[in-house]
Structure formats: structure tokens, C-alpha cells
Amino acid sequence: MANLIHSQVDLHKDFGGVVPELAARDHLERLPHLLDLAFKGAGGAANDVDLIAVTRGPGLAGCLLVGVGVAEGLSASWSVPVTGVNHLWGHIYAAMLTRPDLEPPLLGLVVSGAHSDLVSMPEHGRFEVIGRTRDDAAGEAFDKAARMLGLGYPGGPALDRLARTGDPRRQPLPKPSLPGLEYSFSGLKTALLYRLRDLGDSAGPQEKADLAAAFEQSVVESLLEKLDVALSRSPVSDVVVAGGVAANTLLRRRAAEVVAGRARLTMPSPELCTDNAAMIAVAAYHDPARRSTTVEPSLGWD
Ligand code: KG4
Numbered sequence: 001m002a003n004l005i006h007s008q009v010d011l012h013k014d015f016g017g018v019v020p021e022l023a024a025r026d027h028l029e030r031l032p033h034l035l036d037l038a039f040k041g042a043g044g045a046a047n048d049v050d051l052i053a054v055t056r057g058p059g060l061a062g063c064l065l066v067g068v069g070v071a072e073g074l075s076a077s078w079s080v081p082v083t084g085v086n087h088l089w090g091h092i093y094a095a096m097l098t099r100p101d102l103e104p105p106l107l108g109l110v111v112s113g114a115h116s117d118l119v120s121m122p123e124h125g126r127f128e129v130i131g132r133t134r135d136d137a138a139g140e141a142f143d144k145a146a147r148m149l150g151l152g153y154p155g156g157p158a159l160d161r162l163a164r165t166g167d168p169r170r171q172p173l174p175k176p177s178l179p180g181l182e183y184s185f186s187g188l189k190t191a192l193l194y195r196l197r198d199l200g201d202s203a204g205p206q207e208k209a210d211l212a213a214a215f216e217q218s219v220v221e222s223l224l225e226k227l228d229v230a231l232s233r234s235p236v237s238d239v240v241v242a243g244g245v246a247a248n249t250l251l252r253r254r255a256a257e258v259v260a261g262r263a264r265l266t267m268p269s270p271e272l273c274t275d276n277a278a279m280i281a282v283a284a285y286h287d288p289a290r291r292s293t294t295v296e297p298s299l300g301w302d
């Protein structure tokens with residue numbers, strides 16, 4: 001009924017990345033205000049609420065603590081149960097906001113600032129990780145590459161925009177290739193660093209755009225190569241690609257091509273790919289274990 005986001009981009013942009021302590025303090029300041037706005041937007045009141053869903057992790061500890069503290073406080077004062085939701089589950093469930101008839105079993109690829117995970121979801125509330133990254137996540141790789149290219153924060157969307165004006169064939173970069181369903185993006189990052197060092201002053205705006213396009217292509221093709229293998233090994237009728245990096249223009253186009261004719265692909269709309277509260281609500285709605293009143297932290301898919 002209402003889905004509000006308070007962006008912290010302005011708070012962190014001078015530092016070139018998220019400063020955890022500032023992020024947590026800003027959560028504390030903004031959450032009560034956002035809650036007021038959400039009630040105004042939804043036209044409801046506290047006694048209309050059946051359940052409070054809060055992210056329990058993975059994420060930045062300080063921010064999670066603030067969220068859980070606020071949720072537990074509201075739960076006590078409103079006498080409404082509170083349930084903890086796994087952040088990564090939330091990314092998958094965001095797809096159900098875009099396509100309400102979507103049901104497991106499905107194959108999921110969650111690509112965010114800290115994760116590049118391939119998961120099999122046999123039923124609601126069950127996720128089996130079948131592939132992951134050995135080092136950087138795709139979002140982290142995009143952010144670091146953007147920084148090397150002198151783009152501002154947040155890096156992923158800036159690199160996406162620059163790549164649209166480049167040609168990946170003019171400055172080709174290697175595509176990471178690990179056995180099985182594993183990812184690795186640190187070597188690709190090093191390749192970009194060395195290429196920029198070799199180009200030196202001759203790296204003008206067009207060379208940088210070409211490098212952005214080549215970097216993006218290597219990440220996207222690597223992500224989809226493993227999705228392709230996973231889909232061939234265990235065919236399913238539904239595939240979900242989600243998480244912040246799923247807002248990427250090339251990934252959206254290429255994922256549609258790779259999955260076409262083999263399964264139905266759902267990618268949340270770009271606003272629902274990056275972190276948001278609606279995905280946490282919908283994950284709680286479908287969670288068979290919801291209404292447990294304890295909020296346990298999580299570091300992975302548990
Ligand atoms: O899921 P998310 O909002 O937060 C985490 O849970 O990490 O993902 C954020 C990540 C960042 O690394 C950001 O640069 C990346 O998603 N991202 C993108 C794009 N939009 C966000 N990466 C590439 N292209 C984009 N358009």
C-alpha cells in the first residue's frame with residue numbers, strides 16, 4: 001500500500017562508498033519519519049497492522065540493529081507480532097510483486113553489492129545455494145570498476161550509463177571462467193586496473209566508455225553462463241534474476257535472451273531490484289515460519 005525509500009546516496013557520496021556508522025545513525029533518524037509517511041500514504045493506522053516484518057540480515061550490523069530495535073519496539077507497543085526476514089529471500093520475493101502468480105519451484109540468481117548467488121527454491125521458505133562467488137560479488141566489482149574509471153558513487157548505475165556509450169569490442173577484457181557454478185570477479189578487476197595503467201593519459205572519455213562496456217559484458221556473460229548451466233542441469237519452469245545488479249540494462253536484456261524458450265523469466269522492476277521494504281513484506285507474507293516473535297540474525301540464506 002506504501003513502499004518508501006529514503007536514499008542515503010547524498011550522505012555517503014563524498015566518501016565514495018557506504019560509511020557503516022553514518023548509515024546506522026541515519027537509519028535511526030529517518031525510520032520514525034518514514035513510518036509516519038508510510039501510514040499517510042497507505043491511509044492506515046497502527047491498529048490495521050497484522051504483522052511487522054523486519055530484515056534480520058545479511059547486511060550491515062549497525063543498520064540491522066536499528067531496524068530490529070524499531071520493529072521490536074513497535075511490536076511491543078502495538079501488541080502485534082514481529083518476524084525477521086532474510087534479506088536475500090527478500091530479493092527473490094520481489095519478483096512476486098512484479099508477477100503475483102509466480103510460485104516455486106524456481107531457479108534464482110541474486111546479484112547484489114555483497115552476493116552473487118545461484119539458488120534453487122523448491123518451495124516457499126526453502127533455498128539451496130548451488131553457486132556463489134569465490135571473491136567479490138558482482139555489485140562490488142561494478143562499484144570498484146566505476147571508482148577506477150573515475151565515476152561517482154553509487155558506481156553500478158554510473159557504470160551502466162557510461163557503458164551504453166561504449167563498444168565492448170574496442171577494449172576487450174577477459175571473461176572470468178571457473179569450473180562448476182562458481183563465480184570470481186577479482187581477476188577481472190585486476191585486468192581493468194592494469195589496462196588503465198597501461199593506457200595512462202591516453203585513456204580518454206571514449207576509452208573509458210569502451211572499458212565500462214567491456215567490463216559490464218564480462219560480468220554479465222559470466223553471471224549468465226552459470227545460470228545457463230544450472231538451467232540445463234535442472235530444468236525448471238521459472239527463473240528469477242534479482243538484487244541491485246539486476247537493475248543493470250545489459251543484464252536485463254541478455255538474461256531474457258538466455259532464458260527465452262526454456263523457462264519463464266521474472267526480473268523485478270528496477271526500483272524493486274535494489275533494496276526496498278516491499279520485498280521484505282512479501283517475503284514475510286509467504287514465509288511458512290512467519291509470526292515467530294524472535295528475530296535471529298542471519299549471515300547467509302538461513
Ligand atoms: O541489492 P542492493 O540494492 O544492495 C545490497 O544488498 O547490496 O544492491 C546494490 C548493488 C550495488 O553494488 C550497486 O552498484 C548495484 O547493486 N547496482 C547496479 C545497478 N544498479 C545498482 N549495478 C549495475 N548496474 C546497475 N544499473
Ligand code: ZN
Pocket residue numbers: 087091112113243244274275
Ligand atoms: Zn540487497
